[in-house]
Amino acid sequence: MRSGSGIVRVRLLVLVLTITSAACQAGSARSAADAAPVTGVTEVVAKDLRFQPPAIQVPPGTEVTWRFDDGSVPHNVKGDGFVSQNQTKGTFAHRFARSGEYRYTCTLHAGMDGRVVVTG
Numbered sequence: 001m002r003s004g005s006g007i008v009r010v011r012l013l014v015l016v017l018t019i020t021s022a023a024c025q026a027g028s029a030r031s032a033a034d035a036a037p038v039t040g041v042t043e044v045v046a047k048d049l050r051f052q053p054p055a056i057q058v059p060p061g062t063e064v065t066w067r068f069d070d071g072s073v074p075h076n077v078k079g080d081g082f083v084s085q086n087q088t089k090g091t092f093a094h095r096f097a098r099s100g101e102y103r104y105t106c107t108l109h110a111g112m113d114g115r116v117v118v119t120g
Ligand SMILES: [Cu+2]
Pocket: 049, 074, 075, 076, 106, 107, 108, 109, 112
């Protein structure tokens, strides 16, 4: 009886871990930054608690500009090698010299993520 309930408990734990793991994977896959990158755009607008467009693709050497346009709500841009102030207006720019995939986030708002794909 005792060992039987122990097995049930282990199975339940495995089930919970499996569900948790699946949920995490689904969550990351749904990140806005994973949207297909838009080409021909070098300006990203921080508005409505999102980066629009959330993903862009540019050639090496491109200066990308972020424009802050979300009323009184401040945002920032933080990526590997570039970081802005918290801003409610104005712009922030960064030149991407090298090819690569650059993910960035607004540290003030969970899920406010973006991506710059530098290729060409
Ligand atoms: Cu933000």
